[in-house]
Amino acid sequence: MKPDRLKLYHFPATRSARARWILHETVGDDFEVEKTDLYGGVQYTPDYLRMNPNHNVPVLEMGWADGRKTHMLESVAMVALLADTYPEKELAPPAAEFSPERADYLQMLHFGGSWMDMMLWQVRIHEHILPEAEADERTIARYRKKMASEVEPQLLKRLETHEFVCGDDFTAADCVIGHNVTWARGYGMCHQPAFRDYLSRLSKRSAFQKAFSDAKDFTPELPGGRGTRTHFTG
Numbered sequence: 001m002k003p004d005r006l007k008l009y010h011f012p013a014t015r016s017a018r019a020r021w022i023l024h025e026t027v028g029d030d031f032e033v034e035k036t037d038l039y040g041g042v043q044y045t046p047d048y049l050r051m052n053p054n055h056n057v058p059v060l061e062m063g064w065a066d067g068r069k070t071h072m073l074e075s076v077a078m079v080a081l082l083a084d085t086y087p088e089k090e091l092a093p094p095a096a097e098f099s100p101e102r103a104d105y106l107q108m109l110h111f112g113g114s115w116m117d118m119m120l121w122q123v124r125i126h127e128h129i130l131p132e133a134e135a136d137e138r139t140i141a142r143y144r145k146k147m148a149s150e151v152e153p154q155l156l157k158r159l160e161t162h163e164f165v166c167g168d169d170f171t172a173a174d175c176v177i178g179h180n181v182t183w184a185r186g187y188g189m190c191h192q193p194a195f196r197d198y199l200s201r202l203s204k205r206s207a208f209q210k211a212f213s214d215a216k217d218f219t220p221e222l223p224g225g226r227g228t229r230t231h232f233t234g
């Protein structure tokens, strides 16, 4: 069974670009995209909170033949589900096999979505979003250092010897790690040539181009400056 209708709540170049990317890789253009004005605070309105109590993007809305409407709220879960649901696209090692390739793929998917993501988010909120009084220079320094000393070397080891993060074939894990690398580079991290070359390979994919076609609409700074998001809880 597959949904009759797919709709993505999205904001340019954020984690919802991971979901938009895997959707283009799997279902093509057959889904709706609604921009959620994060800087306008739409994610804290009662209607949005009913759909997503975590007040963020992405949300993947799925309409089913029996009339149900369901929502997924985690970008990495969306990436994993879509890659496994369309095995003919060969975006993930087969789920039914206990293989080293499957283990490595899941490892990188979740490394990107949890460990690396956590560090990038700390840098982002403390540098650009939290009010001055809550922003902590030591947190920024700590996670910038961990990115440089722990995360980047692990990724470089892979990307200096292989085309993609799990080897020479593109996988759905690249939708998460690739997005993270664009995010990191926007903050002056992952600056080594191997990361630039990796993004250049990824950007040749038409699904990547479509997913990031609106990236120019993203600004790291809040329109009114840090701390202007009165409802932001992080």
Ligand SMILES: N[C@@H](CCC(=O)N[C@@H](CS)C(=O)NCC(=O)O)C(=O)O
Binding pocket: 014, 015, 016, 038, 043, 054, 055, 056, 057, 058, 073, 074, 075, 076, 232, 233, 234
């Ligand atoms: N773990 C979630 C995190 C989603 C998330 O925090 N999205 C951010 C944009 S990258 C957001 O919408 N933040 C708005 C807010 O919290 O106000 C995922 O990966 O889907």
